[in-house]
Amino acid sequence: MDAAKNVFYMNLGFPDKMSVPPTESDKSYLAGRGLSVKLSAISSVSAIWLNFAVGEYVELQFDGPPGSLVSWRQGFKVKDAVGGDNRTFIVPSEYLKRLAGRTATLKYVVTPVVGKPRTSGILTFEIRGLYLPALNVIEVVDDTIDLNKISSKGAVKYVTISVDYKDMRDGDQVRVIMEGLDEKQQAVTQSDLRPISSGNLSSNPNFRPMTFIWREEKIKVFNGGVDIYYQVYREGIWYNSIKRSLYVGSRLVGLAPFLQDDDHQNIVGPLDPDKVFGYVNVRIPFSGTLVNDKITMFWHDSSLQNRLTETLTVTPGNVDQDLNIEVYLDRTINSYRGKFVTVYYQIERTLPGGQNLRFNSPAYKFFVGTQQEQDAADSRVLKGAVVGGVKDGSMDVSLARTGTTLTVPFAETEEGDNVTAYWQLAEGGAPTVLGTQAVVAANVNNDLVFNISAATVNTALNKKATAYYVIERQGLDGKPRKFRSQEASFSVGPQLADLSLPAPEVPAVVDAVLNPMVALNGTKVVIRPSAAFAVGDTVRLFFSGTGGAGTPDIATQTVSSLSQALEFIITASAIGANMGSVVWVYYNVTRNGLARPIESQENLFKIERLGLDNFSAPVIAQAPGGVLDLAAVNTDIVIVLKAWLFMAAGQLVWLSLQGVAKDGSFLEINVWTAKPLTGTEAQQDLAITVARAEFDKLADGSEFEVFAKVSVDQDIEDLYAEEFPVLTVAIKSQVNPSGGGSTGGASGTGST
CATH class of the missing domain: 2.60.40.10 (Immunoglobulins)
Known part of the structure; x- marks a missing residue:
């Protein structure tokens, strides 16, 4: 308490010389630590007055003055404990440092099971000291110091550390500190101290920001992570800046993939199939890879149903080169025309101790088609085609012998249009062109009918297919534009394909969230009876989450009754490994006579974290x-x-x-x-x-x-x-x- 100002206060930094033992004044200095705040359930032992009771939710609230945008919250549910559920919270130091020279407030809010919330009194106090923002390391990219890409002068390789802060003054001493672990997991600390004089501060216009040189031989001592910050000494007190946590070495994933044409020129904007000569290159930057890394590239549209994956292994021969995966025009690109595509890659790495790590790169998203097609896709939606013989999403299996038709409604066409109809399997692959018809005065008021041969229908037997059409039309600017219709999706025959099986149910999931506390002994997954099932089918459940225990192997079950649900138990270890993550739950059905299993829809939900x-x-x-x-x-x-x-x-x-x-x-x-x-x-x-x-x-x-x-x-x-x-x-x-x-x-x- 500052008696002169009648205000509570705390000090950032720490004194150069402390009393032994520390005085109360010494203890007012946080020395770079967070602020310890104690909440007591019982405020008066004699009166036995409860600040909060078992079952209530208590939230501690730390705030800066209005307009500061500094706010921190943490809460807990009160437990039954001897002497009350007393808690100690630590307000992180980075929030305190942002309020240097200003006031802050602390209070807590109690929310009962029934009734209105209660708010404690407000504790207001000053935060005294210097605000020192984080330093800057010029050569750092994505918080990574890549020793292959740092500065050099002659034979010396180094990085440049830049320090600047408000009210830098004559007499200050600035010390840059690096802390981390070496390859033997032993603590390592390095520092560099420089004074500030009136001469270099006022006469040298390039003095600010201050620069420190950190040489390669010192950087290499650190194995992986390093915390770097600086201290300023002024009038007997040392003040700490906000820390930066950096990574020394090649980052596991730092950059998104990108596209190049066959001449290795970068493709910017939409991917136009008409300008592709056979294939495009998906380039994966080498900066994040190491020898023996397994790299998997994922390419999919917004529906996530059509997906292309390719896998490569990093070798000594390509570790210093961008990895290249060719994606072919006829096999893949054409089938995505008119769609938005997402491309990313996953690095799987095995550490020396045998631990497997997986990291996903940032995603690269683009439109397949011309810029005009992209503009049209954003604004123009055509009615879907009518496919003969389809009822309630299912096509009569007899049409696999006779064929059928696709009808384009005349209301969508104009004279001068060219209309092309397509048939495509839901599992992917290049679409089949059913034909192209020109719209002229004689048929502008008639539906356009395209024949679908029996051979084409037969390719989708026991599968799912889509049919659509694309209208090419001359725009007001004289340039052709393309408009794609909605897709008509259907199954062919009684054997339903991917999307015909309903998603499995997880009864414990509420609003797409699973509370792990209701799954301490695992959780149940239920597959309801479906018209798609047949006695003798083999059902395999997939619980897809993080690697290892997060994606367990689950024993298959055989369908013995068409009226009885199947139940699977997901172990507690699988639940625990996925806390804080999203999991995909789906199943497939294997049947004699079918070339491949039938897959269900997915049930996506998040498993909550445990919490404090x-x-x-x-x-x-x-x-x-x-x-x-x-x-x-x-x-x-x-x-x-x-x-x-x-x-x-x-x-x-x-x-x-x-x-x-x-x-x-x-x-x-x-x-x-x-x-x-x-x-x-x-x-x-x-x-x-x-x-x-x-x-x-x-x-x-x-x-x-x-x-x-x-x-x-x-x-x-x-x-x-x-x-x-x-x-x-x-x-x-x-x-x-x-x-x-x-x-x-x-x-x-x-x-x-």
Whole structure:
């Protein structure tokens, strides 16, 4: 509390010299940490007044002043706990730094099961210190430092770090810091300190922004990720900038694919089949690939029904070249004319430890046809053709012997039009041209009829087909334009194809979302009886999600009754591996006499994440009551992560400690970084040993936080990992206070 201004406050940064043990003023400096906020269920022990009760939802709200656009929220459902469900939240430091020199507010809102929400009182406080934006690394592309593409001068290769901040002044000292792990997973820290003088600040117009040179030999020490930031020293206080997390090495996926013609010239805009000589090249940038990577290219239209895939393997001979996949005009491109196409690729990589990772590239989207056709496709929709012998989406099977007709309604045609009719199998492939007719004065008021031969119909027997027509018409500008009709889709014969089987049902799914808490023992998938089934059919269910356990092999079932539903059980491990992801559930039917299985429609839904309420805070038994007495502990420190729901081998775990170093600076100790769980570890609580010497680095009498995360889908990026509640521990002071210390500042640990 600032008595002079009668206002609460906290300080960014950390003092150059701290008292031992730290004074209350020292504790008001966050040293780059987040702000610890404690919410207590019981506000008065004597009155037993409950701030919130079991079953209610509590949300902590941190906001900057109006117009700041700085806001942060986190909530929890209150559990039944001895002494009340008391929680500690950490407001991330990047939100605090954006409000340097301004005020912020904290409050919480309680939403009961029944009734109106309640709002706590508002705590207003100042955030004092410097706002230091993130630095810039000139050679970085997509947050990646590719050592093959950095700057060079003579034999020296390097990157340029650019630092600038508001109110840069004479006397400031700027220190750039790089932190990460080496190939042995040992912590590495590098730094470069430079002072600012009045001479270089005022007389050198090119001084701002400041530049630091980071040489290749120092960059190469880091294995994968590196955090880079800078500190500014002013008037006895060090201030930390916002951190940037970069990747050292070739990024798994950084660039979208692109198209080139047969002369290797880039294709910009629509893909015009009339200008294609045999094929086009789908180019996959080599910057994200490594030897032995498996690259799968996907090409599909907006319906996702027609899909082309091609797979390549990266070899020593092509690792430094863009990969090339030829897509042919007659076989593929023509069949997509008039449609929007999406192309992307997936990299599958096996790590040295045997772990498989999959990453999708950004998508490249384009229209197949001319620019005029694209404009027309955006605005012109023609009525569908009428196919003879089709009723309720099914064509009489006898027409496979006699043939049928396609009729274009005269209301859609004009004199001078050229109308071409097409027949195409739903499974893809080039369309069959049924013929072209010119619209003249004699037939402009008549429907156009095209014959569909028995041989053409027979190609779709026991399958699904579509029929449509394209009108070529001269525009007002004298240029021809093409208009495509809606497609008439139908099955041929009683054996229905892809889209004729209804999607499977997942009863536990509500509004396309599955709550994993209702699937702790797995979930049921139901396939209802269908007219498409026959006794003896073999039904195979597909649950398609993330790799490994997320896409399990499911035993087939045989249809024994046409009135009984089939039920499949999806295991809890498959549910857990897909939390936070979208899964596709579908099935196919294999029948004697059919060349290929019949596929159902897909059921797409998202599996929710567990959320903070379903994880226990880390536990340090050697720190009873949240206090760690290092003088009484001679062994290494053990941090326990309680087993969580859907815990499984292969999940990746992060564990780190954040606190204040003995010199008052921010200290982060990375214990586990994307560490995969073994089969044994996944069956029990995790007991993680941290060398006692690591804790000797922490300031006497200070607090530190324990952060833990887990990635259930084995994603090596922790951006979407599940977070554990934060554990806050105090280091017991080993020095008796001598008295007289200042207590003017508010503690960095606020409470509401």
